[in-house]
Amino acid sequence: xxxxxxxxxxxxxxxxLERMEIxxxxxxxxxxxxxxxxxxxxxxxxxxxxxxxxxRATARMPVVWVSPDLxxxxxxxxxxxFARVLTENGFIENQKVHLEVSGKLVTLLPF
Numbered sequence: 146x147x148x149x150x151x152x153x154x155x156x157x158x159x160x161x162l163e164r165m166e167i168x169x170x171x172x173x174x175x176x177x178x179x180x181x182x183x184x185x186x187x188x189x190x191x192x193x194x195x196x197x198x199x200x201r202a203t204a205r206m207p208v209v210w211v212s213p214d215l216x217x218x219x220x221x222x223x224x225x226x227f228a229r230v231l232t233e234n235g236f237i238e239n240q241k242v243h244l245e246v247s248g249k250l251v252t253l254l255p256f
Contacts, residue, residue, distance in 0.1 A: 146243050146244065146245055146246070147169050147173055147174055147175070147176070147177055147243070147244045147246065148169070148170075148173060148241060148242070148243055148244070148256065149167045149168055149169040149170075149211075149241070149242050149243075149244055150167070150168050150169075150239060150240065150241050150242065151165055151166075151167060151231060151236050151237065151238055151239060151240045151242060152165060152166055152167070152168045152210075152238070152239070153165055153238040153239075154166060154213070158228070162228050162229065162232070163228060163238065164213050164227070164228055165213060165227050165228045165231055165238065166210045166211055166212065166213045166227060167210060167211040167227075167242060167244070167253070168208040168209075168210045169208060169209045169210065169211075169244065170207065170208055171202065171206070171207055171208055171209055174202075174209040176246050177200055177209060177244065177246060177251070178200065178249065179200045179201070179202045179209045180202065181202050181203055181204045182202075182203055182204075184199040184200070184201055184212065185199065185200045185201075186198070186199055186200075186249075187199070187200055187249045187250070187251055188249055188250045188251070189211065189215070189251050189252075189253065190250060190251065190252040190253065191230050191231070191234050191252075191253045192230075192233070192234040194217070194218075194230070195218065195250075196215040196216060196217060196218075196223065196230065197215065197216040197217075197220070198211055198212065198214075198215050198251075199211070199212040199214065200212070211227070211251075212227075213227040213228065214227070215227055215230060234253075235255070236253070236255070240255070240256070241256035242254060242255060242256055243255070243256055
């Protein structure tokens, strides 16, 4: 099961909530479906909800990351994106997490 970390991006929304993403060390990113320079779509399960999310990687970066842009089950962009979803489900900046992978469904779990 890949392990990751909640990272703050030092960019803030109007309500002072920091943008966040999940970073996974590339060496331990298997079995996540990532590819350099391509946003790979997948379903992300956080708490009781599932979202359309994207997995990103570049050859120069030592991490693979879950992009901070999400869509809900109706295809609507999630307000304040990943930061709101993470904080509402008890995740905080710098927290280590597990990513349970089942095909194109990834469940985010506390470490």
